[in-house]
Amino acid sequence: MPGYDTPAQEAAPVKILIAGGFGVGKTTLVETVSEIEPLRTEERLTAAGVGIDDLDGIESKAATTVAMDFGRITLDDAGVVLYLFGTPGQERFWFMWDELLNGALGAIVLVDTRRLDRSFAAVDFFESRGLPFVVGANCFHGEQPYTEAEIRAALHLRDPGTPVLMLDARARADVRAALLALLDTVISQARTAAPV
Amino acid sequence: MTDEPQRGSRRRTRLYAMTDGRTAAARTVLTMDTTVTAAVAGDAHESLPTEWRAVLSLCPPPEGRAVAEIAARMGMRLTPMTLVLGELADRGLIHHRPPLEGAATTNVHLLMRIRDNLARI
Numbered sequence: 001m002p003g004y005d006t007p008a009q010e011a012a013p014v015k016i017l018i019a020g021g022f023g024v025g026k027t028t029l030v031e032t033v034s035e036i037e038p039l040r041t042e043e044r045l046t047a048a049g050v051g052i053d054d055l056d057g058i059e060s061k062a063a064t065t066v067a068m069d070f071g072r073i074t075l076d077d078a079g080v081v082l083y084l085f086g087t088p089g090q091e092r093f094w095f096m097w098d099e100l101l102n103g104a105l106g107a108i109v110l111v112d113t114r115r116l117d118r119s120f121a122a123v124d125f126f127e128s129r130g131l132p133f134v135v136g137a138n139c140f141h142g143e144q145p146y147t148e149a150e151i152r153a154a155l156h157l158r159d160p161g162t163p164v165l166m167l168d169a170r171a172r173a174d175v176r177a178a179l180l181a182l183l184d185t186v187i188s189q190a191r192t193a194a195p196v
Numbered sequence: 197m198t199d200e201p202q203r204g205s206r207r208r209t210r211l212y213a214m215t216d217g218r219t220a221a222a223r224t225v226l227t228m229d230t231t232v233t234a235a236v237a238g239d240a241h242e243s244l245p246t247e248w249r250a251v252l253s254l255c256p257p258p259e260g261r262a263v264a265e266i267a268a269r270m271g272m273r274l275t276p277m278t279l280v281l282g283e284l285a286d287r288g289l290i291h292h293r294p295p296l297e298g299a300a301t302t303n304v305h306l307l308m309r310i311r312d313n314l315a316r317i
Contacts, residue, residue, distance in 0.1 A: 013262055013295045014310070015229045033317065039268035041228070044275065065273075070264060075313035078306070080296075082314075083229055083262055099227050103295040176317060183311040190302040 011074065011081045015103055016182065019087045019126070020110030021118025025138045025169035026086035027069040029110060032175045034071020034084065042067045045093050066093055091121035106132040106182045110169065113137055113146045116154055127158045132189055134163040134182045142168065161185075224285035226263050226278045229295040233260030236289055248284060255290065 018026045030038045046063040066088035073082040087100065087107075094100055107126050111119040119135075126133045137144055137151050146154075148164045157164075163181045167174035226232070238253030247270070254269055255261040261269075267277035284290045300306060 010231055010233060010258060010260055010291075010293050012293065012300070013229045013231045014301075015295060039265055041264045041268045042273045043228075044273055068264075070268075072262070072265070073314075073317060074259070075310060075317075078309040078313040080306075080310055081231070081259075081262070082310075083264070085229075085264070102227065103229060103297065103301070105296075105301050176314065179314050180311060183307060183314060186301070187304060187307045187311065190304050190307060193302055 011076070011079050013083060014080045014105050015083050015085060016179070017085050017087050017100070017104050017107040017131075018110065019091075019107050019119075019122035019133075021112065021115060021122075022089040024110045024112045024115075024118065025140075026110055029108070029136075029138075029169040029175055030069055030071040030084045030086050032170055032172050033073060033179070035073055036071055038069045038071045038086075040067055040069050043097070045097055064090065064093060066090060066097075087122070091125060094125055101129055101131060104131060106134075106186050108136050108178050108182060109133050110136050110138050111151065111155070112140065113144065113151060114140075116151075119155070123155055123157065132182065132185045134165060134178055134185060136165050136167045136169075136174075136178045138169050139166055161188075224282040224292070226281050226285070226292055227295065228262065228264040228267070228274050228278075230263050231260045231293040231295075232263060232266060232281055232285075233257045233291045233293070234289070235291050244289075247280070248289070251280065251284065252289065257291075260291070260293070 018029055020026055027038055042065055044063055044065050068088055069086040071084050073084070075082060087094065109119055109122045109126065123135070135151070135155065135157070137146070144166050148166065152164050163185060165178050165181055167178055169175065232255045234252040234255050234257060236252065238249040241249065251266060251270065254266050263278055263281060264274065266281065267274050270277060281290065285292055
């Protein structure tokens with residue numbers, strides 16, 4: 001059977017990453033806005049590349065299995081399907097996984113201000129790779145003892161324009177606001193790169 | 197998560213069964229955010245392996261499904277799933293649409309449409 005051209009009516013997939021340390025609420029955030037129950041996908045990473053030992057089943061010492069929870073939002077009017085991928089907590093493996101970043105529009109870095117250090121790796125990673133991101137300070141129990149300026153200073157954000165939002169990962173309006181802030185950041189960068 | 201035998205009721209299918217014995221890489225390379233759409237109905241070809249038909253029934257047109265979603269619903273890891281889907285693509289059983297490229301992610305007009313649509317969710 002011959003291959004066919006892609007039918008035009010398919011929505012284009014667009015990927016947004018939800019990063020942050022373990023237990024910071026990434027899956028909760030995905031669940032809050034996803035139109036499906038979050039799904040889990042796994043990948044086997046090795047120091048030599050992604051998944052190369054999957055066919056023979058030999059376990060390599062340098063291999064690890066990472067899991068990601070993700071959801072989707074169909075945006076019919078824009079003709080795209082947004083996939084929100086909660087990144088695996090083991091940031092040290094992201095460097096082996098180019099596919100994670102390839103084609104990503106941007107990221108939301110969720111932080112828990114009680115454990116801010118758990119989100120440093122994600123901030124460093126996106127800054128070094130030049131991926132636009134916003135910071136969302138998850139307010140557990142509806143409380144946030146720190147101000148935006150304090151969080152910004154503690155995270156040592158390289159770009160003073162990086163938005164820092166207070167949010168409740170369970171609140172749909174908050175998560176939507178974070179996504180909109182990310183889109184605004186991506187749009188302003190796109191405008192800078194190619195003035196209209 | 198490890199391969200827990202109690203997970204679900206289905207057995208883990210050996211990969212060589214799903215790839216029809218082929219272990220060489222498929223010509224079509226798919227990423228986790230590639231959208232896959234069945235080119236034939238899953239129940240229309242009884243000669244196809246059961247797992248292939250299960251895959252086809254997961255991504256009916258017009259909308260299709262991302263590779264990651266098919267992998268999750270099939271209970272497979274990403275890499276083996278992309279190999280199976282690559283095989284199906286090589287045989288013309290699925291269409292695939294790659295994620296937006298760098299050029300599209302700097303397309304202000306498209307980004308504005310995404311933003312406007314998001315504001316209404």
